[in-house]
Amino acid sequence: NAGVTQTPKFRVLKTGQSMTLLCAQDMNHEYMYWYRQDPGMGLRLIHYSVGEGTTAKGEVPDGYNVSRLKKQNFLLGLESAAPSQTSVYFCASSSMSGESYEQYFGPGTRLTVT
Amino acid sequence: AQSVAQPEDQVNVAEGNPLTVKCTYSVSGNPYLFWYVQYPNRGLQFLLKYITGDNLVKGSYGFEAEFNKSQTSFHLKKPSALVSDSALYFCVWTPLVFGKGTRLSVIA
Numbered sequence: 001n002a003g004v005t006q007t008p009k010f011r012v013l014k015t016g017q018s019m020t021l022l023c024a025q026d027m028n029h030e031y032m033y034w035y036r037q038d039p040g041m042g043l044r045l046i047h048y049s050v051g052e053g054t055t056a057k058g059e060v061p062d063g064y065n066v067s068r069l070k071k072q073n074f075l076l077g078l079e080s081a082a083p084s085q086t087s088v089y090f091c092a093s094s095s096m097s098g099e100s101y102e103q104y105f106g107p108g109t110r111l112t113v114t
Numbered sequence: 115a116q117s118v119a120q121p122e123d124q125v126n127v128a129e130g131n132p133l134t135v136k137c138t139y140s141v142s143g144n145p146y147l148f149w150y151v152q153y154p155n156r157g158l159q160f161l162l163k164y165i166t167g168d169n170l171v172k173g174s175y176g177f178e179a180e181f182n183k184s185q186t187s188f189h190l191k192k193p194s195a196l197v198s199d200s201a202l203y204f205c206v207w208t209p210l211v212f213g214k215g216t217r218l219s220v221i222a
Contacts, residue, residue, distance in 0.1 A: 004157075033209055040123070042204060042214040043158075058210070090157055094209060101146055101165065101208050105157035 002026050006091050006106035013081040013113045021076040021109050023091030031094045032074035033058075033103070034066060036087040043090065049074055050096075081113045116141045118205050120213035127195045128221050135190040135216045137205030145207065147188045149179055152202040152215075163208075164188060175199070195220045 035043040045058030049068040065077045092103040150158040162173025164181040205213040
């Protein structure tokens with residue numbers, strides 16, 4: 001049981017380049033999330049998904065796109081990277097059945113945009 | 115707007131002393147409040163949660179938290195701090211609103 005995995009772990013991009021971050025979970029969770037963590041700002045929700053084929057915007061969605069084609073995968077895309085997107089990105093998943101709601105987090109992806 | 119506040123950026127405590135990490139909330143609807151811990155270069159790990167029921171909830175590693183509706187608080191506590199408790203702690207109104215985090219430093 002791997003839990004939540006993220007690839008890649010590190011990436012350096014030049015301004016204007018594009019990339020996709022992959023999140024995978026093997027817990028059959030309905031909900032998946034992408035956050036960014038910046039110093040002194042906690043985690044901020046970028047996008048989330050409540051099920052396969054559905055996505056929704058979070059607090060800071062601009063400059064990012066997401067897709068959830070399969071229940072176990074949640075992709076975060078940057079079409080044209082900017083230095084302001086330098087951050088650590090975390091993926092999480094959760095079940096919203098019963099009284100669970102606990103989120104399981106991946107190890108993070110450290111992205112630097114130069 | 116929904117918000118979760120952690121008024122202290124840093125908390126320092128001596129090993130063996132009790133610790134408190136503060137959290138207040140302003141949310142509408144059910145206050146599904148969680149505490150997560152983040153060790154350096156790691157993802158967040160679940161500590162404890164309040165959904166319904168007893169206001170005092172017990173969690174991992176000897177931590178507990180008290181949900182106080184009148185004071186809109188959900189402070190994290192531990193009777194005796196360990197150096198290994200040093201980490202970044204987040205109070206969360208799951209899954210949408212995170213506090214900014216409090217760095218706990220336990221000094222031997």
